[in-house]
Amino acid sequence: MTAVAATDLDLARFAADVRRVEKPWGHELIYAVTDRYCGKVLFVAAGQTLSLQLHNVKDETIYVHHGLARIEIGESLSSTCSEIVGPGRSFRIRPGVIHRLHALEDTSFLEVSTPHLDDVVRLEDAYGRADEERSGDIPAVGK
Numbered sequence: 001m002t003a004v005a006a007t008d009l010d011l012a013r014f015a016a017d018v019r020r021v022e023k024p025w026g027h028e029l030i031y032a033v034t035d036r037y038c039g040k041v042l043f044v045a046a047g048q049t050l051s052l053q054l055h056n057v058k059d060e061t062i063y064v065h066h067g068l069a070r071i072e073i074g075e076s077l078s079s080t081c082s083e084i085v086g087p088g089r090s091f092r093i094r095p096g097v098i099h100r101l102h103a104l105e106d107t108s109f110l111e112v113s114t115p116h117l118d119d120v121v122r123l124e125d126a127y128g129r130a131d132e133e134r135s136g137d138i139p140a141v142g143k
Contacts, residue, residue, distance in 0.1 A: 024127040025050055025103075033115055040111040044069070044103035052100040052124040055093070060113030063090040067107025072100040077123070098123065 019030045025048035032039035044050065044067075052072065064085050071091060074080030080098055093099050101109065122130045 024048070024129075030117075033117070035115060038111075038113050038115045038117060040113075041065075042101075042109040042111060044101060044107050044109070046103055046105045046107075049102040049126050050100055051120070051122040051126075051129065052098065054098050054121050054123070055095050055116065055119045056121065057095055058114050058116040058119040059092075059094055060111055061090060061092045062101075063110040064088065065108045065110050068104040069107045069109075070102040070104060072098075072102070074098050100124075 016032060021028050021030060026043040026045045028043070029041040030038065031041065042050075042062075064087050066087055068084065068086050070082055070084050072080050072082045073091065073093070075097060077098060084104065091099075101107075124130055
């Protein structure tokens with residue numbers, strides 16, 4: 001196999017911007033956003049926890065790439081289950097599914113989803129970001 005000189009390719013026209021977003025639990029790298037999908041890498045520091053949350057429209061799949069984490073997931077608050085997961089585990093999280101990730105050690109997750117980046121209903125949050133104007137009921141999917 002022969003190497004192709006960098007000057008023979010015009011890769012710049014195919015390049016995508018990568019955006020780093022700092023979070024209280026670590027950070028995420030958003031490497032793809034189109035009108036049909038979004039791709040992220042989530043880096044969660046050991047001992048940190050994402051919000052207990054759901055999405056009204058967003059449909060996502062997460063893959064544990066590196067590290068060890070506890071996932072909490074279920075159709076309702078009373079039916080969530082928790083399991084410790086490591087590299088190679090993958091979970092589809094459809095709209096309305098309650099979920100939370102907690103890193104037991106530094107952990108990276110790959111996330112592919114629909115492009116609804118702001119579709120987050122926080123039910124609990126260790127960093128004070130939980131939705132404050134909830135009536136106690138979980139919002140219906142699609143509302």
